[in-house]
Amino acid sequence: MRDTKFESFLKAGVLMIGFGLLAGCGSSGANGTFSPLGEQTSQARAGSLPPTSGSSAPSDATGGNYRIMPDDILQVVVYQVPDFNRDAQVDATGNIALPLLGAIPAGGRTVREVEAEIASRLKAKYVQNPQVSVSVKDAVGLRVTVEGSVTKPGVVLVRGGVTLLSIIAQSGGLTDTADESDIVVFRNTEKGRIIARFDVKAIRAGTAEDPPIYAGDTIIVDNSVARTAWKNVGTGVGIVTAGAVLIH
Numbered sequence: 676m677r678d679t680k681f682e683s684f685l686k687a688g689v690l691m692i693g694f695g696l697l698a699g700c701g702s703s704g705a706n707g708t709f710s711p712l713g714e715q716t717s718q719a720r721a722g723s724l725p726p727t728s729g730s731s732a733p734s735d736a737t738g739g740n741y742r743i744m745p746d747d748i749l750q751v752v753v754y755q756v757p758d759f760n761r762d763a764q765v766d767a768t769g770n771i772a773l774p775l776l777g778a779i780p781a782g783g784r785t786v787r788e789v790e791a792e793i794a795s796r797l798k799a800k801y802v803q804n805p806q807v808s809v810s811v812k813d814a815v816g817l818r819v820t821v822e823g824s825v826t827k828p829g830v831v832l833v834r835g836g837v838t839l840l841s842i843i844a845q846s847g848g849l850t851d852t853a854d855e856s857d858i859v860v861f862r863n864t865e866k867g868r869i870i871a872r873f874d875v876k877a878i879r880a881g882t883a884e885d886p887p888i889y890a891g892d893t894i895i896v897d898n899s900v901a902r903t904a905w906k907n908v909g910t911g912v913g914i915v916t917a918g919a920v921l922i923h
Contacts, residue, residue, distance in 0.1 A: 741811065743781045743789065745769055748813040753797065754806040762812055775801065786810060816890055821846045823896035824853035838885040839873060842894060849875070854899035860886070861893040 743749070745765050751773065753759035763771035769782020771789075776796045781789050786809045797805040817833045819842055826847025839858065843849060855875040862869050877883035888894070 741785060741814065741816065742783055743769075743786070743811065744814070744816040745782055746815045747781075747811055749781065749786070749789070750810045750812045751793065752808040753793070753802070754808070756797075756802060756805070759797075814890075818890065819888055820893045821896070822893070824850040824898050825896050826850060833888070833890045837888050839888055839894070840875070840878060840885050842888050843875070843896075849896060852898050854897045857897040857899075859895045859897065860888070861895070862889065863891055 743765060745767050747765045749763050749765065749771055751759065751761055751763055751771075759773060759776075761773070763773065765771055765781050769780060770778040771781050773779055773793065776793065779789065779792055779796070784792075790807045790809045793809070794805045794807045797807070814832070819831045819833055819837075820829075821831055821842060822828050825843060826849075828846065831842055831845050839860070843858075849855060856877075858873045858875055860871050860873065862871075871886075873886060874883060878885045
């Protein structure tokens with residue numbers, strides 16, 4: 676027979692532990708609280724996070740204001756001269772290599788400026804009226820890093836204006852142990868690196884603004900200690916209860 680007294684005792688103990696954790700492990704990352712992380716890190720206010728120091732955010736790489744960065748991959752097309760068509764990665768010195776033309780400076784330039792440079796060199800030696808198209812196939816400068824308690828942590832490409840909620844959605848959403856009140860955004864600005872904490876529950880409820888996310892930002896979603904402990908304890912109860920059924 677099942678030991679119902681033993682099982683009831685276990686369940687009562689689990690409830691007491693769970694409520695104790697919930698009461699004693701309040702989040703330190705409530706909306707509007709911020710923590711400096713070193714000399715180069717400043718504080719910011721939730722909902723008013725300053726823009727990044729980069730010129731590209733939050734637009735995408737097809738915009739005329741995006742400044743090409745090392746490791747970006749450019750797609751070069753020269754109409755009617757297919758031998759020049761290729762994907763070229765920007766090297767550490769900011770150049771791309773094209774056949775017959777050598778090293779083309781790209782780092783810090785826009786795609787329009789690179790197009791003009793390539794067209795000028797082609798016209799000087801090889802093509803009378805070259806038509807050149809350059810686009811950014813993979814932009815390092817438009818990446819947002821998402822870490823922690825999301826379903827799909829990793830790198831998200833920024834395409835147009837995005838917000839914190841949309842980036843979380845693109846990362847598969849929060850896990851069941853995520854601390855919704857402690858979402859941390861790291862950002863490099865003209866005044867140095869800053870950190871701000873946001874409460875997703877408040878954003879979803881409409882009581883806090885959904886902040887824009889910029890290229891180069893890093894988002895970290897913390898684990899809720901109470902939720903994690905409750906999940907672990909709940910798993911343990913399932914195992915013990917299953918074992919209790921076998922007791923005769």
